[in-house]
Structures are given as C-alpha cells and as structure tokens.
Amino acid sequence: MKVGIRDVARAAGVSTATVSRALGRGPVSEALREQVEEAVRATGYRPNLSARRLRSQATQTIGLIVADIRNPFFTAVSRAVEDAAFASGMRVILCNTDEDPAREAMYLRLMEEERVTGVIFAPTGPASAGLAGGDLDFPVVLIDRSGPPGAHDSVILDNPAAGTALVDHLVSRGYRRIGGLFGSTSSTARERRAGYEAAMLRHGLSPDIRTVAPSAGAAEAEAGRWLADSGRPEALVLSNGLILMGTVRAARTLGLSIPDDLALAGFDNETWTDLVEPGLTVIEQPVAEIGAQAMRLLFERIAHPGQPVRKVVLSGRMVVRGSTRARRSV
Amino acid sequence: MKVGIRDVARAAGVSTATVSRALGRGPVSEALREQVEEAVRATGYRPNLSARRLRSQATQTIGLIVADIRNPFFTAVSRAVEDAAFASGMRVILCNTDEDPAREAMYLRLMEEERVTGVIFAPTGPASAGLAGGDLDFPVVLIDRSGPPGAHDSVILDNPAAGTALVDHLVSRGYRRIGGLFGSTSSTARERRAGYEAAMLRHGLSPDIRTVAPSAGAAEAEAGRWLADSGRPEALVLSNGLILMGTVRAARTLGLSIPDDLALAGFDNETWTDLVEPGLTVIEQPVAEIGAQAMRLLFERIAHPGQPVRKVVLSGRMVVRGSTRARRSV
DNA sequence: CTGAAAGCGCTTACAG
DNA sequence: CTGAAAGCGCTTACAG
Numbered sequence: 050m051k052v053g054i055r056d057v058a059r060a061a062g063v064s065t066a067t068v069s070r071a072l073g074r075g076p077v078s079e080a081l082r083e084q085v086e087e088a089v090r091a092t093g094y095r096p097n098l099s100a101r102r103l104r105s106q107a108t109q110t111i112g113l114i115v116a117d118i119r120n121p122f123f124t125a126v127s128r129a130v131e132d133a134a135f136a137s138g139m140r141v142i143l144c145n146t147d148e149d150p151a152r153e154a155m156y157l158r159l160m161e162e163e164r165v166t167g168v169i170f171a172p173t174g175p176a177s178a179g180l181a182g183g184d185l186d187f188p189v190v191l192i193d194r195s196g197p198p199g200a201h202d203s204v205i206l207d208n209p210a211a212g213t214a215l216v217d218h219l220v221s222r223g224y225r226r227i228g229g230l231f232g233s234t235s236s237t238a239r240e241r242r243a244g245y246e247a248a249m250l251r252h253g254l255s256p257d258i259r260t261v262a263p264s265a266g267a268a269e270a271e272a273g274r275w276l277a278d279s280g281r282p283e284a285l286v287l288s289n290g291l292i293l294m295g296t297v298r299a300a301r302t303l304g305l306s307i308p309d310d311l312a313l314a315g316f317d318n319e320t321w322t323d324l325v326e327p328g329l330t331v332i333e334q335p336v337a338e339i340g341a342q343a344m345r346l347l348f349e350r351i352a353h354p355g356q357p358v359r360k361v362v363l364s365g366r367m368v369v370r371g372s373t374r375a376r377r378s379v
Numbered sequence: 380m381k382v383g384i385r386d387v388a389r390a391a392g393v394s395t396a397t398v399s400r401a402l403g404r405g406p407v408s409e410a411l412r413e414q415v416e417e418a419v420r421a422t423g424y425r426p427n428l429s430a431r432r433l434r435s436q437a438t439q440t441i442g443l444i445v446a447d448i449r450n451p452f453f454t455a456v457s458r459a460v461e462d463a464a465f466a467s468g469m470r471v472i473l474c475n476t477d478e479d480p481a482r483e484a485m486y487l488r489l490m491e492e493e494r495v496t497g498v499i500f501a502p503t504g505p506a507s508a509g510l511a512g513g514d515l516d517f518p519v520v521l522i523d524r525s526g527p528p529g530a531h532d533s534v535i536l537d538n539p540a541a542g543t544a545l546v547d548h549l550v551s552r553g554y555r556r557i558g559g560l561f562g563s564t565s566s567t568a569r570e571r572r573a574g575y576e577a578a579m580l581r582h583g584l585s586p587d588i589r590t591v592a593p594s595a596g597a598a599e600a601e602a603g604r605w606l607a608d609s610g611r612p613e614a615l616v617l618s619n620g621l622i623l624m625g626t627v628r629a630a631r632t633l634g635l636s637i638p639d640d641l642a643l644a645g646f647d648n649e650t651w652t653d654l655v656e657p658g659l660t661v662i663e664q665p666v667a668e669i670g671a672q673a674m675r676l677l678f679e680r681i682a683h684p685g686q687p688v689r690k691v692v693l694s695g696r697m698v699v700r701g702s703t704r705a706r707r708s709v
Numbered sequence: 710c711t712g713a714a715a716g717c718g719c720t721t722a723c724a725g
Numbered sequence: 726c727t728g729a730a731a732g733c734g735c736t737t738a739c740a741g
Contacts, residue, residue: 053733053734053735054734054735054736055734063711063712064711064712064713065712065734065735065736066711066712066713066714066736066737067710067711067712069735069736069737070710070711070736070737073736075710075736075737076710076711077710077711078710078711081710081711093514095488095491095492096492096734096735097433097492097494097733097734097735098492098493098494098735099429099430099432099433099438099493099494099733099734099735100429100433100717100733100734100735100736101734101735101736102429102717102735103427103429103430103433103717103718103719103733103734103735103736104716104717104734104735104736104737105717105735105736105737106717106736108429118454118457118458119454119458124448124449124454127448128448128449128475131475140472140489142470142472143473145458145461158425159470161425162425162426162427162428163428163429164427164428164429184423265650294650294651294654297654298653298654301654320595320624320651321624321650321651321654321655323628324624324627324628324631324651324654324655325651325654325655325656326655326656383717383718383719384718384719384720385718393727393728394727394728394729395718395719395720395728396720396721396727396728396729396730397726397727397728399719399720399721400720400721400726400727403720405720405721405726406726406727407726407727408726408727411726411727426718426719427717427718427719428719429717429718429719430717430718430719430720430733431718431719431720432719432733433717433718433719433720433733433734433735434718434719434720434721434732434733435719435720435721435733436720436733
C-alpha cells in the first residue's frame with residue numbers, strides 16, 4: 050500500500066542510496082538511473098518531503114508574511130515571489146497577519162518551527178516585536194515597509210517622493226486646499242505623509258492630515274465625516290488602494306462630484322481605478338519588481354550572510370486620470 | 380546554538396519523552412510540566428515540524444488548490460478556509476494553478492509528497508487528470524466546480540438557477556435580445572450557461588452565446604468585437620467577475636452607455652461593482668459559507684472515510700443595481 | 710559509481 | 726506518571 054524508498058530499491062534491484070541519488074543529483078550510472086526511474090513509475094513512489102527535509106536539513110522553503118491579502122498590492126507581490134521561488138525549486142508558505150501583531154508573532158514562530166530558509170515580510174509596524182528582538186534563525190527581507198533601521202535588507206517604494214509628486218500634481222492642476230488621509234499603522238503611510246507635508250509647506254500651503262486604520266471601511270467612515278463638513282478640502286491625497294476605495298465610496302454617498310466637488314489622488318493602480326468615473330489618478334507601484342527584488346536580496350543574503358544590509362528603493366509611476374482634472378477657475 | 384528536544388530535557392532534568400508529552404497532550408504531572416515549560420523558555424526551544432510530522436505520521440496540513448488567486452472570489456474563499464483550518468490547529472498550503480492543467484498536476488503531486496491530510500480543490504476542468512485517475516492518497520473536496528460525478532464531496536453554487544435568475548430579471552426589466560458571455564473552461568461556466576439557455580428558451584427568446592477564456596483581458600477583447608457590431612444585444616449576462624470587468628471596459632471603450640445602450644448582469648459581488656456607475660447587478664456568492672462548508676465536508680470525510688459522497692449546493696443572492704434599470708420603452 | 714550504516718529530531722508503544 | 730529504546734523515511738559521509 051504505502052510505498053517507500055525501500056520498495057523502489059527492491060523493485061529496481063539497487064540500494065536505497067542509489068534510489069536517492071538517482072532522484073537527486075548524486076552520481077549514478079545511466080543504466081541504474083533508468084532502472085530506478087522505471088521502478089518509481091511501477092510503484093507510484095512519491096518521496097516523503099518531511100523525511101527529506103529532516104534528513105537533509107534543507108527545507109527549500111521561504112515564508113511570505115503579508116499584512117493583508119485582501120489588498121491587491123500584496124496579492125500581486127505574492128505572485129511575483131512565488132514565480133521566482135518555484136523557478137528556484139523552492140516552495141513558499143503564505144501567511145496573512147491582517148495587520149494584527151499577535152498573528153504576526155505567531156507566524157514568525159511558525160516560520161522558526163518550519164525551519165524556513167528565509168522570510169519575506171511586510172511587518173505591521175516598524176517596531177514589530179519579531180524584528181526588534183533580532184533573534185530570528187533565518188534571514189528576513191522586508192517589503193513595502195521599513196523595520197528597525199539597518200537591521201534587515203528591504204525593498205520599498207520611494208514613498209516620500211511619491212507623496213510629494215501627488216501634491217505637486219494637484220497644485221499644478223490648480224488645487225490649493227489639499228487634505229491627506231493616511232494609514233495609521235505602517236511606516237509606508239508615515240513616509241507618504243511626510244512627502245505630502247513637505248510638499249505642502251514648500252508650496253506655502255497648510256497640511257491638513259487625518260489618519261485612519263488601513264481598510265476601506267474605516268476610510269469610508271472617516272472620509273464621510275470629513276467631507277460632510279462645509280469647510281472640506283478641494284482635493285484629497287489617499288495613502289493606499291483600500292483608503293482610496295473607501296473615500297470614493299464616501300464621496301458617492303455624499304453626492305460629491307469628482308473632481309468638481311472633490312479631486313482625488315491615491316496609490317495603487319488596481320484594476321478598478323480606471324473603471325470608476327472619471328478615472329482615478331494614482332501612483333502605480335512596480336509590484337512584480339518588488340517581489341522579484343525581494344527574492345533576489347533573500348538569495349544573495351543566504352549566499353553571503355555577512356554582507357552589509359541593503360535597501361532597494363523603487364520609484365512609483367504616476368497614472369493621471371480624470372479625478373485630478375484641472376480645477377475650474379473661480 | 381541549535382537547540383533540540385534533548386537540550387530541553389537536560390535543562391528540565393527529565394527525559395525527552397516527558398518534554399514531548401508536556402508540549403503535546405500526553406499525561407504529565409503538573410510539576411514536571413512547569414519544569415519543562417520553564418526549560419523551553421530558557422532555551423528558546425522551537426520544535427522541528429518536519430521531525431514531528433515524520434514521526435507522528437500526521438501532517439496536520441490541508442492543501443488548497445485554486446484556479447486563479449487574482450480572482451477575488453478565490454481570495455475570499457481562501458480566507459474562510461484558512462480561518463477554519465487554524466481554528467482546528469491545521470495549516471494550509473495555498474496553490475494557484477492559473478487554470479493550467481500542467482500546474483494543477485504538479486500541485487497534486489506536491490500534495491502527495493507533503494502527505495497532506497486532505498485537499499480542497501477547484502479543478503481546471505471536470506476531466507481534470509488528477510481527479511480522473513482517482514488514485515489520490517488523500518480525501519478531496521471540490522469547490523466552485525464539479526469533477527467526475529459522484530467521485531468527490533463538493534460545495535458549489537446552484538449555477539443553473541443563478542443563470543436563469545439573471546435572465547428572468549433582465550426579461551422582467553424589458554430586455555429581449557440578451558446575450559451571454561461565458562468562461563470556456565469550467566463546469567461552473569457551463570452550468571450557468573445552461574441556466575441562461577433554458578430561461579431564454581422558456582421566454583421564447585433566442586440564446587446568443589459566446590465563450591471566452593476566464594480572464595478580464597480575454598473578455599474585453601471578445602466583448603469589444605461583439606459590441607462593435609450594430610446588431611449587438613441589448614443586454615449581456617457575464618459568467619464571472621473577471622469577465623464582467625472586461626466587458627465593462629469594452630463598453631467604455633466603445634462609448635456605450637450602461638444600461639441605455641447595454642444592460643449588464645454578472646456574477647460576484649466584488650468591492651468595485653457598486654463603484655462603477657451606474658452600479659452593476661450581480662449574483663453574490665456566499666464565499667465564506669463555501670469555504671466553511673468545504674472544511675466541514677473535509678473533516679467529516681476524514682472522520683468517516685466510508686460514508687457516501689456528498690454535494691452541498693448553495694444559493695446565490697441577486698444584488699440589483701443600475702446596470703439593469705428598466706429598459707426605456709421604444 | 711555503489712552499498713551498508715548511521716542519524717536527522719522528534720513521538721510512541723512498551724515496561725515499570 | 727515516567728523513562729529507555731525503537732523507529733518514522735529519507736540522505737550522506739564513509740568505504741570499497
């Protein structure tokens with residue numbers, strides 16, 4: 050019934066060592082290799098990966114811990130990571146923390162128990178307990194968000210520049226009273242806010258900032274309160290795709306016309322952003338590149354554990370659509 | 380450096396057997412249990428899951444094989460499955476076939492090598508090679524799509540009824556020339572098409588059917604050709620969320636007004652379907668329920684291997700929006 | 710190139 | 726309740 054390597058060895062008339070070598074990359078004569086392959090077919094043998102990992106002390110596994118798999122940004126990055134991993138013969142364990150530090154800690158412990166080769170990680174906060182301790186048994190590459198400075202390799206967007214670019218764009222289109230709605234948890238949101246703030250001040254404008262949990266529901270509620278006020282901004286900068294979606298929904302509910310009553314500029318070029326009239330202006334992140342670079346940094350770290358910590362900063366690309374059309378002169 | 384169960388045993392002054400029991404559910408005196416827990420803390424011990432799985436012959440792992448993780452339907456189902464799995468102390472391996480039978484076969488083989496406890500599976504086609512063979516070493520529960528009749532437990536939507544409901548709704552709103560754009564690969568699309576077809580004939584109308592690969596890009600191209608024709612339908616039924624999105628995009632490109640030039644009714648109540656003006660009428664699938672029921676069937680199958688094959692059929696819920704507003708009388 | 714033997718880190722009958 | 730010992734299914738020095 051259950052067929053193990055001994056059954057294959059018997060069927061092929063060789064030792065289990067030879068079967069193991071024939072299936073791996075050990076030196077085996079062509080004749081014996083064929084005998085083994087034939088025996089594998091005949092018996093329907095499937096190697097037991099738990100045994101293989103235990104014995105070889107190589108799990109060939111990388112962990113991917115993301116903050117919110119409902120966010121298409123992370124879905125897209127995951128695909129890039131998985132493609133790169135499979136190309137290198139590694140499997141990936143995908144974990145979703147839901148921005149919950151407790152789940153994050155649990156998954157990091159799980160990664161230890163799985164004896165993963167390395168982890169790609171978007172931490173809930175820069176002071177993530179798992180990272181602060183610094184006693185992880187595997188190399189970590191951070192994506193999207195920063196951790197303790199200089200502690201881990203990372204791949205992030207040039208967030209301050211992106212925040213600044215959105216403000217500059219809105220100003221060039223004639224908007225002055227520009228508010229910003231930013232996520233409250235991540236370093237990413239903080240950096241985008243800093244870019245927004247610096248640009249506003251440079252233009253001689255007053256920053257007008259609110260923060261919110263990074264979900265569409267929370268953003269809709271907060272934006273609803275904000276926009277109901279008669280002194281509402283002429284334009285809003287939103288720090289990610291979920292917050293952008295919530296804000297659009299709030300504007301709809303209030304019957305605000307975009308961009309005449311309210312201009313919008315956000316992040317993440319998700320598939321729906323061009324379908325919502327009049328099209329939403331966004332900073333597109335190079336999601337595939339982020340995933341691919343993270344895998345590259347991880348493999349290089351595994352190969353050269355001692356090399357200096359590296360930080361890859363990628364630029365976003367602004368996609369201009371109707372939601373930031375030039376403001377009608379007053 | 381590397382701490383194993385022997386180190387913990389030594390630190391606690393007990394045998395490795397006692398450590399193992401204290402960490403699991405074996406019978407251990409309260410005093411020794413505390414000594415062990417203290418030693419675990421002191422040493423920073425993390426059990427090696429590969430060793431545990433090999434020895435106990437219980438992987439506590441279920442595989443989840445979906446056809447397209449970019450499709451929010453599968454993302455949502457995944458979350459429900461993972462929640463249920465973690466609540467039962469199991470981990471889940473998520474695999475994405477991209478509707479590719481070769482990748483599907485590869486993942487099924489991987490599941491064998493992982494010695495998973497069971498698999499929840501949305502097959503690329505009803506004649507999926509992996510299912511047809513029937514020689515899998517683990518129980519399988521199908522979701523969203525059917526396999527060989529009577530071979531596996533399954534949880535699916537009442538697709539014929541849903542297809543029929545959309546036609547009935549459109550007819551009640553005054554539409555007569557109703558086309559249908561359906562996915563070409565899945566049993567689900569076929570069943571929805573059958574429901575569409577039956578309803579059309581019952582209303583004395585001529586079915587007008589096209590099929591397409593189940594992606595937004597393919598749907599946009601096909602709908603673009605179809606709708607450019609002067610004899611285009613007054614309304615379209617779309618067989619899933621991706622095809623609906625592609626069709627909306629094609630209508631936009633052609634400058635068609637929804638629903639005046641073209642009414643749309645589709646599947647999957649995704650977050651963007653109410654944001655696209657004038658709102659899209661869809662059949663919402665009970666995604667959380669699908670995931671939860673699949674886990675339930677899987678656990679019951681594991682507990683009672685011999686019991687008859689079961690099929691859970693869930694009903695969709697129609698969400699009516701502006702895209703099917705009553706047709707202006709001619 | 711090939712095989713006999715040891716051992717990866719656990720869990721679990723088996724005795725006591 | 727507790728411990729000594731066997732063994733899960735592989736891979737890999739070690740000899741030949």
